[in-house]
Amino acid sequence: MPTDDVVTTLIADRGRALTRYAYLLCGDVHDAEDLVQDALVKTFTRRRAGLQVDSAEAYVRRAMLTLYLDGWRKRKRRSGRWPVAAEPASTGGHESASADRIDVIAALADLPPQQRASVVLRFYEDLTVAEIADRIGVSDGAVKRYLSLGVRRLEATLGPIQDTDVESLPVGEPR
Amino acid sequence: MNLTDALDDAARAAVPDRAGPDPARVLHRIRRRRATRTAGYGVVAVAAVGILALGGSRLPLWDGPGTLPPAGPTALEPPVATVPGVECGQSFADVTARTEPGVALDFAPDTTGERPDATTTSVVTGRLTMTPTGSDDLAVMPDVLDGVGLVVVENDTVIGFGTMTVDDAAAQYPSGVAADARVHLAACSADGVPRGPLAAGRYQAYAVLPITIARGPDEQLRDGFVVSDPVLIEISVTAEPDDDPSDAYLRLPECGESTSGLTTTAGPVIGTTVVTVGTGDPQTGAFTEDPSGDVVQVRTRVTNVGPDIPDATSLVTEGVVTLDDVVVAIWFTPGGDLPPVDWTARTVRGETHGVFPLERCDGGGPLGPGSYTVWSMSVAGRLGTDDPALRVIHEPTQLTIDG
Numbered sequence: 001m002p003t004d005d006v007v008t009t010l011i012a013d014r015g016r017a018l019t020r021y022a023y024l025l026c027g028d029v030h031d032a033e034d035l036v037q038d039a040l041v042k043t044f045t046r047r048r049a050g051l052q053v054d055s056a057e058a059y060v061r062r063a064m065l066t067l068y069l070d071g072w073r074k075r076k077r078r079s080g081r082w083p084v085a086a087e088p089a090s091t092g093g094h095e096s097a098s099a100d101r102i103d104v105i106a107a108l109a110d111l112p113p114q115q116r117a118s119v120v121l122r123f124y125e126d127l128t129v130a131e132i133a134d135r136i137g138v139s140d141g142a143v144k145r146y147l148s149l150g151v152r153r154l155e156a157t158l159g160p161i162q163d164t165d166v167e168s169l170p171v172g173e174p175r
Numbered sequence: 176m177n178l179t180d181a182l183d184d185a186a187r188a189a190v191p192d193r194a195g196p197d198p199a200r201v202l203h204r205i206r207r208r209r210a211t212r213t214a215g216y217g218v219v220a221v222a223a224v225g226i227l228a229l230g231g232s233r234l235p236l237w238d239g240p241g242t243l244p245p246a247g248p249t250a251l252e253p254p255v256a257t258v259p260g261v262e263c264g265q266s267f268a269d270v271t272a273r274t275e276p277g278v279a280l281d282f283a284p285d286t287t288g289e290r291p292d293a294t295t296t297s298v299v300t301g302r303l304t305m306t307p308t309g310s311d312d313l314a315v316m317p318d319v320l321d322g323v324g325l326v327v328v329e330n331d332t333v334i335g336f337g338t339m340t341v342d343d344a345a346a347q348y349p350s351g352v353a354a355d356a357r358v359h360l361a362a363c364s365a366d367g368v369p370r371g372p373l374a375a376g377r378y379q380a381y382a383v384l385p386i387t388i389a390r391g392p393d394e395q396l397r398d399g400f401v402v403s404d405p406v407l408i409e410i411s412v413t414a415e416p417d418d419d420p421s422d423a424y425l426r427l428p429e430c431g432e433s434t435s436g437l438t439t440t441a442g443p444v445i446g447t448t449v450v451t452v453g454t455g456d457p458q459t460g461a462f463t464e465d466p467s468g469d470v471v472q473v474r475t476r477v478t479n480v481g482p483d484i485p486d487a488t489s490l491v492t493e494g495v496v497t498l499d500d501v502v503v504a505i506w507f508t509p510g511g512d513l514p515p516v517d518w519t520a521r522t523v524r525g526e527t528h529g530v531f532p533l534e535r536c537d538g539g540g541p542l543g544p545g546s547y548t549v550w551s552m553s554v555a556g557r558l559g560t561d562d563p564a565l566r567v568i569h570e571p572t573q574l575t576i577d578g
Contacts, residue, residue: 008198015195020186037196045208104181112355124182161178
């Protein structure tokens with residue numbers, strides 16, 4: 001499949017999922033859309049022969065994480081364009097459910113990027129500690145530290161969180 | 176609370192049925208980036224980094240007042256910059272001789288193994304802390320960590336730098352500030368610029384913060400540095416192909432980004448670009464000057480001031496149109512497939528690139544009335560090389576469209 005077709009198909013089929021993942025990293029829908037777009041550009045600027053949609057998505061997700069951890073949002077803010085506040089959920093549901101969404105996004109916003117990324121990769125993407133370590137480029141121990149600190153800070157805001165005993169997490173297999 | 180359910184619920188609520196990015200816009204940006212990076216990049220070797228901490232003596236105390244200016248890099252600079260006041264090849268003893276006590280700076284790296292997705296620079300993460308050790312009335316604010324850089328030293332000579340990206344969520348404690356940091360490391364090149372990876376081996380590095388010692392807001396006493404204990408950097412893996420070398424080089428800002436920090440650059444090549452807005456047909460090259468049009472005619476004239484550039488590839492020029500220092504439209508020339516030529520010193524390559532669509536960032540039609548600034552960058556590549564000095568940003572020009 002030609003590269004441009006891979007890009008078009010990837011956006012059509014997986015654009016929403018990628019934007020959701022980006023939203024949990026960024027906390028703002030518009031930032032999330034820009035992060036996805038920047039990652040697509042970064043990934044496909046180099047022509048990648050034989051790349052299919054599935055493998056392309058893995059590249060894009062890795063690029064999104066790298067951009068995010070490398071201070072992408074911070075640099076964007078310095079450029080004078082971006083709002084700082086996290087955007088609350090804009091639609092739907094019962095009042096308490098909406099409040100929970102705002103709470104969890106606001107609580108995530110208080111985490112440093114490496115902790116936030118570790119939490120999202122573990123609890124949203126369901127990656128193992130070893131997989132997170134590979135993605136972020138740190139040791140397994142550092143990931144456990146990020147998760148432990150991150151969960152502790154989230155619990156300070158959100159109250160007890162179920163099933164988050166970081167020390168007992170398997171390193172090599174998903175839960 | 177079930178965190179997995181809460182995250183999933185929050186993501187679904189915020190992004191209910193959005194289709195994601197506009198494919199046409201993404202493809203345009205990809206083509207634009209490809210055009211400016213195909214002018215002769217080679218594969219850039221990288222290295223993964225392992226870290227061992229060394230012990231070292233604490234800095235002596237300092238009891239004077241101080242101001243600690245933030246001085247972080249911007250998105251428009253290459254990813255690795257020097258620390259202000261410290262140069263490639265300089266004796267590090269010159270830096271430590273100007274060390275200001277009163278603030279302790281520490282960088283505690285996480286041990287980092289191989290990194291399959293390494294970029295053009297070596298990367299290491301760690302914890303950066305800064306603590307006042309002398310005067311009680313010295314306040315250390317989180318922003319100050321933005322100004323810290325890593326200096327790589329061998330035999331007392333500065334041989335590389337690391338640019339730190341510090342978390343937004345730096346923690347402020349009564350005793351100081353702390354934040355997770357991510358450091359991109361690069362070795363000094365022959366022309367004194369930190370560029371490319373450090374070779375395999377072990378190096379000593381120091382976290383360094385340039386500071387200005389002042390008495391009140393108007394009386395600057397001297398410049399100095401806060402220097403950490405030494406850290407040993409071990410380059411343990413070498414030579415992985417780079418994922419996207421274009422990120423390491425000079426580029427123009429994208430749609431919506433600011434040009435406030437953008438400056439004209441010069442290298443072995445210097446040039447001018449004349450951009451005229453009009454109506455016409457990019458396919459046939461037909462063009463009529465008209466400020467309300469939606470195409471641009473681009474004429475670029477670039478001189479090689481020396482030395483000779485063998486195997487020079489086709490010239491590529493891209494540009495951005497800004498309003499109030501923010502990019503509102505972009506254009507680029509896709510470049511040609513002409514065979515490489517030897518570009519002799521002190522000769523001119525005047526290339527009329529033709530007529531190209533002017534794409535407004537908001538997807539609209541022609542630019543409206545206003546006073547615009549046009550920035551352009553030419554990329555004069557060399558086959559099989561990745562010399563960023565051949566990317567130059569020209570003097571901006573003004574474009575006024577009357578109402």
